[in-house]
Amino acid sequence: MGRVKQFKVEDALAKATDVFWHKGFEAASLSDLTEEMGIQRPSLYDTFGSKAELYRDALMAYQAGARAQLEQLLAEGATPVDSLRRFLSTAIPNSVNDRKGCFCVNASIETASHEAEIQEVLQKHFAQVQTLLARYVSAGQAAGEISLDLSPMDAAGYLLTLIHGLHVTARTTADPAILTARAECGLSALLP
Amino acid sequence: MGRVKQFKVEDALAKATDVFWHKGFEAASLSDLTEEMGIQRPSLYDTFGSKAELYRDALMAYQAGARAQLEQLLAEGATPVDSLRRFLSTAIPNSVNDRKGCFCVNASIETASHEAEIQEVLQKHFAQVQTLLARYVSAGQAAGEISLDLSPMDAAGYLLTLIHGLHVTARTTADPAILTARAECGLSALLP
DNA sequence: ACTATAATATACCGAAGAGTACAGAAAAGT
DNA sequence: ACTTTTCTGTACTCTTCGGTATATTATAGT
Numbered sequence: 548m549g550r551v552k553q554f555k556v557e558d559a560l561a562k563a564t565d566v567f568w569h570k571g572f573e574a575a576s577l578s579d580l581t582e583e584m585g586i587q588r589p590s591l592y593d594t595f596g597s598k599a600e601l602y603r604d605a606l607m608a609y610q611a612g613a614r615a616q617l618e619q620l621l622a623e624g625a626t627p628v629d630s631l632r633r634f635l636s637t638a639i640p641n642s643v644n645d646r647k648g649c650f651c652v653n654a655s656i657e658t659a660s661h662e663a664e665i666q667e668v669l670q671k672h673f674a675q676v677q678t679l680l681a682r683y684v685s686a687g688q689a690a691g692e693i694s695l696d697l698s699p700m701d702a703a704g705y706l707l708t709l710i711h712g713l714h715v716t717a718r719t720t721a722d723p724a725i726l727t728a729r730a731e732c733g734l735s736a737l738l739p
Numbered sequence: 740m741g742r743v744k745q746f747k748v749e750d751a752l753a754k755a756t757d758v759f760w761h762k763g764f765e766a767a768s769l770s771d772l773t774e775e776m777g778i779q780r781p782s783l784y785d786t787f788g789s790k791a792e793l794y795r796d797a798l799m800a801y802q803a804g805a806r807a808q809l810e811q812l813l814a815e816g817a818t819p820v821d822s823l824r825r826f827l828s829t830a831i832p833n834s835v836n837d838r839k840g841c842f843c844v845n846a847s848i849e850t851a852s853h854e855a856e857i858q859e860v861l862q863k864h865f866a867q868v869q870t871l872l873a874r875y876v877s878a879g880q881a882a883g884e885i886s887l888d889l890s891p892m893d894a895a896g897y898l899l900t901l902i903h904g905l906h907v908t909a910r911t912t913a914d915p916a917i918l919t920a921r922a923e924c925g926l927s928a929l930l931p
Numbered sequence: 932a933c934t935a936t937a938a939t940a941t942a943c944c945g946a947a948g949a950g951t952a953c954a955g956a957a958a959a960g961t
Numbered sequence: 962a963c964t965t966t967t968c969t970g971t972a973c974t975c976t977t978c979g980g981t982a983t984a985t986t987a988t989a990g991t
Contacts, residue, residue: 548935550989577978587940588979588980589980590939656844656907660910701920708901709901711907712905714907718851719847728896732889733897736927740965742959743968744967745957745969769950780949782970784951
């Protein structure tokens with residue numbers, strides 16, 4: 548009973564994700580959000596509660612999508628090391644205008660220190676990605692492609708830190724060749 | 740002739756740096772700034788021009804200080820590799836409440852993509868730090884401590900990316916031991 | 932068709948945002 | 962001492978912020 552929603556919640560959330568992703572929390576105004584989402588202000592509050600909650604939901608939606616994409620991307624690698632190399636490559640912008648970076652890195656810098664809940668959301672996501680990567684590290688070790696010096700989880704954590712660094716570097720370094728070289732250098736730490 | 744300034748410009752700038760450093764550009768209001776700087780609003784505009792210019796000045800002041808500190812820190816290392824290890828350690832918070840991270844990393848994420856001038860300021864600073872690090876890489880290579888596979892500048896650039904990643908990771912990872920392990924793993928990429 | 936219910940749209944709220952006009956206060960030159 | 966110049970402090974501007982009250986519209990069950 549009652550009137551039905553004139554918009555798809557997940558579509559609106561996806562649009563909100565885009566806005567927060569490349570403007571950040573503070574710089575994204577409600578007008579920016581409602582305009583991009585194509586809904587009115589009260590609809591936003593009725594559906595998502597507040598700007599802060601919308602931000603959290605948007606971040607979580609982004610993370611879920613990123614993990615799904617990552618799983619697929621890793622599976623496509625010819626070898627475990629190739630999979631990990633592909634992972635690192637996702638931090639390298641191929642066109643000039645996909646300079647949004649990684650929403651999780653942005654959130655880590657802008658909001659993690661102030662907002663405990665966001666910090667938790669990020670920690671959980673990173674832990675899941677780490678576990679995902681660790682499987683490939685482990686497979687690489689079994690195949691003799693990767694050194695046995697580190698545990699798979701430690702190596703995976705290191706790769707996470709490395710890709711974070713690539714995302715930061717990409718903000719001021721346009722040349723993909725430089726970024727690729729740095730990724731390759733970082734990856735070499737895992738080779739036997 | 741005329742009235743003399745009631746405050747020291749560099750002191751006020753240092754205070755402004757603190758505010759921007761741990762709040763970011765958007766989240767730092769003029770009230771935050773003037774209160775912390777201990778000056779009135781018109782004095783701020785008269786001396787620094789605008790919030791954006793103050794931000795740029797604050798960032799540059801931070802960079803100059805950071806480079807001076809870095810130069811000293813690197814010189815204190817027992818060996819070139821030890822110096823580089825100390826460099827990476829600066830990204831690891833020793834107390835619970837120095838979670839401001841690195842102003843340059845914050846600026847890279849929050850403002851570099853929107854503001855061309857800030858991007859330039861960051862690029863120049865990072866280039867200088869890279870050059871500084873490259874000297875120690877070179878010395879390490881001469882001493883046989885560091886692999887000859889990479890050019891000093893490439894290796895230095897990689898270290899820069901690595902420390903960026905450490906700064907991001909530190910936002911959601913409290914344990915210094917984990918960060919140290921990741922730094923060590925990253926550093927191992929340069930060893931022979 | 933009627934009614935209860937839920938979503939929409941318009942218009943608004945007080946608060947806080949960045950930036951400034953203007954008058955008073957202090958220092959330097961004469 | 963007086964004038965000129967520069968800085969300071971109060972109070973203001975206009976705009977935009979996040980969030981909401983209210984009235985209207987559309988749907989589902991009866």
